[in-house]
Amino acid sequence: MSRPLLFPVLLAVAAGSLFIALLFGTFPISVVQVFDSILFPVPGIVEDVIWRLRLPRALAAFACGGLLASAGVLLQVLLRNPLADPYILGVSGGAALGALSALLLGAGLAFTNLAALAGALGAIAIVFALSFRAGDWNLHRLLLTGVVLSAGFSALISLTLVLAPQAQLKGMLFWLMGDLSHADHSGAAWLLLALVLLVFTFWSGSLNALALGALKARALGVAVSGLQAALYFGAALATVAAVLLGGSIGFVGLMVPHALRLTGVNDHRRLLPASALAGGSFVALADTFARTVWAPQQLPVGVFTALLGVPVLLFLLSRKP
Amino acid sequence: MLHAEHLTIAIGTRTLCRGLDLAVAPGELWAVLGCNGSGKTTLLHALAGLAPAQAGRVSVAGKPLADYSRRSLRRTLGVLLQREDQEFWGSLADYVMLGRYPHARALFGWDASDEEAAARAIAAFDLGLLAAQSYGTLSGGERQRARLAQLWAQNPQFMLLDEPLQHLDLRHQLQTLERVRAATRDAGKAVMLVLHDLAFASRCDRVLMLYGDGRHAAGAAAELLQPERLEDLYGCRVRAFGSGPDAHFLPVI
Numbered sequence: 001m002s003r004p005l006l007f008p009v010l011l012a013v014a015a016g017s018l019f020i021a022l023l024f025g026t027f028p029i030s031v032v033q034v035f036d037s038i039l040f041p042v043p044g045i046v047e048d049v050i051w052r053l054r055l056p057r058a059l060a061a062f063a064c065g066g067l068l069a070s071a072g073v074l075l076q077v078l079l080r081n082p083l084a085d086p087y088i089l090g091v092s093g094g095a096a097l098g099a100l101s102a103l104l105l106g107a108g109l110a111f112t113n114l115a116a117l118a119g120a121l122g123a124i125a126i127v128f129a130l131s132f133r134a135g136d137w138n139l140h141r142l143l144l145t146g147v148v149l150s151a152g153f154s155a156l157i158s159l160t161l162v163l164a165p166q167a168q169l170k171g172m173l174f175w176l177m178g179d180l181s182h183a184d185h186s187g188a189a190w191l192l193l194a195l196v197l198l199v200f201t202f203w204s205g206s207l208n209a210l211a212l213g214a215l216k217a218r219a220l221g222v223a224v225s226g227l228q229a230a231l232y233f234g235a236a237l238a239t240v241a242a243v244l245l246g247g248s249i250g251f252v253g254l255m256v257p258h259a260l261r262l263t264g265v266n267d268h269r270r271l272l273p274a275s276a277l278a279g280g281s282f283v284a285l286a287d288t289f290a291r292t293v294w295a296p297q298q299l300p301v302g303v304f305t306a307l308l309g310v311p312v313l314l315f316l317l318s319r320k321p
Numbered sequence: 322m323l324h325a326e327h328l329t330i331a332i333g334t335r336t337l338c339r340g341l342d343l344a345v346a347p348g349e350l351w352a353v354l355g356c357n358g359s360g361k362t363t364l365l366h367a368l369a370g371l372a373p374a375q376a377g378r379v380s381v382a383g384k385p386l387a388d389y390s391r392r393s394l395r396r397t398l399g400v401l402l403q404r405e406d407q408e409f410w411g412s413l414a415d416y417v418m419l420g421r422y423p424h425a426r427a428l429f430g431w432d433a434s435d436e437e438a439a440a441r442a443i444a445a446f447d448l449g450l451l452a453a454q455s456y457g458t459l460s461g462g463e464r465q466r467a468r469l470a471q472l473w474a475q476n477p478q479f480m481l482l483d484e485p486l487q488h489l490d491l492r493h494q495l496q497t498l499e500r501v502r503a504a505t506r507d508a509g510k511a512v513m514l515v516l517h518d519l520a521f522a523s524r525c526d527r528v529l530m531l532y533g534d535g536r537h538a539a540g541a542a543a544e545l546l547q548p549e550r551l552e553d554l555y556g557c558r559v560r561a562f563g564s565g566p567d568a569h570f571l572p573v574i
Contacts, residue, residue, distance in 0.1 A: 216402060
């Protein structure tokens with residue numbers, strides 16, 4: 001995509017995805033009514049549906065997608081591995097194990113979230129402690145530690161699922177597949193997204209250099225150890241915030257950065273903000289599908305991020321350069 | 322002045338170079354010679370502050386390396402790495418522009434002086450026609466020239482080049498040597514080249530020989546580039562043709 005057009009197009013897509021999220025749902029609302037209730041809100045059922053149900057959820061979906069896609073970009077730079085996605089370091093596994101254990105014990109939403117947070121932070125700390133050596137951070141060790149820990153978590157998650165009583169199974173599966181139906185307070189996630197974008201867009205020149213390898217980056221004057229640690233914690237925290245909001249929504253962190261790279265956006269100064277916008281729009285759209293396709297039944301959004309994302313990525317991959 | 326004092330270089334338990342004292346002055350062109358695995362690259366990394374030496378000190382312009390900020394050190398002392406990963410996301414011009422990283426004043430992106438320095442460097446290595454081409458599609462020799470151009474865009478006073486002539490065809494080997502010579506003669510830079518081609522070593526001012534067993538020798542090129550010394554260094558018979566800066570050396574088969 002040509003340079004000057006990229007951000008106007010992505011901003012238009014973002015606005016469009018939010019508008020569609022407000023427009024569609026079980027309760028029929030017309031385009032005029034959407035504009036009306038945004039511009040001139042009058043108390044009523046339409047305003048309630050838009051302001052209390054759809055808008056918070058659309059914003060949560062957008063924040064989730066933005067965080068996951070940004071985390072994907074950061075981890076792909078850090079690990080220099082195109083397969084790196086936000087879940088590769090065990091963050092989501094830790095969070096899922098925490099959440100499912102809490103659900104198994106019959107805990108409420110607040111405690112479940114707290115347990116998920118504890119699990120995610122625990123995973124981050126374990127992976128970092130086992131792999132980090134100042135001055136010489138072996139990223140293969142980091143990657144393998146994360147993958148091994150994830151495997152351990154997934155075994156424990158399977159165990160929890162087997163042990164769980166029938167009644168709780170569905171809630172657990174939704175949690176694992178990514179589900180935004182309880183996501184309505186996304187203020188903290190938006191704050192973190194803004195912070196991550198601000199900090200790492202400011203550092204994107206260093207990201208460009210680090211993409212050439214740690215030694216080369218040091219030869220160019222990049223503070224490599226500090227930047228790597230910042231990338232790790234930035235990506236991990238972004239993932240935690242997304243997972244707490246919407247469970248393990250798959251595919252966004254891996255796919256969105258690659259899709260943008262395939263359309264020619266490689267410079268991290270543009271890739272990072274572009275990924276956040278594209279990832280946010282993508283999850284907002286996928287969640288609108290998840291809410292409406294089988295209405296009134298709600299489906300996990302993670303199913304749709306994959307169903308919508310796979311054909312797009314396959315198309316981009318098969319396209320001639 | 323680039324100063325090394327009592328520098329000891331080791332890899333694992335092998336001491337490659339012991340107690341090296343070295344002073345590289347502005348305007349000087351040095352060749353670093355030695356067998357494979359004799360510690361040339363490790364020494365260069367130690368001099369550049371990329372790897373810790375086992376013992377000893379390195380200072381640039383009277384200041385220890387550790388006293389520089391990372392970016393100001395790279396404005397003063399630059400390295401051409403022997404190997405780097407082949408993958409790069411952008412065009413050749415994007416790649417060369419990364420050499421301006423330690424200079425960048427603009428908060429987000431580059432200013433006119435960066436653009437100008439990168440364009441000059443691209444022209445100096447004959448890369449103008451390839452500037453917009455994706456780095457990944459360049460040949461081995463073109464990449465080597467792009468890496469040289471990146472260092473020229475970085476424009477440090479002290480330059481350490483690890484095998485700068487690898488992958489280059491004859492014309493571009495010569496061109497590179499001319500660029501290096503011009504940098505030392507006209508711009509007062511100090512340059513060290515790790516070389517295997519002795520015809521180019523004899524065009525340098527000074528030579529550092531690393532024997533790989535802790536011994537080393539440093540001195541004027543004319544003095545050190547003698548068949549007996551080279552036979553001792555490389556462990557094979559060597560014959561000299563010509564003398565002075567035109568001297569060539571060939572192994573006796």
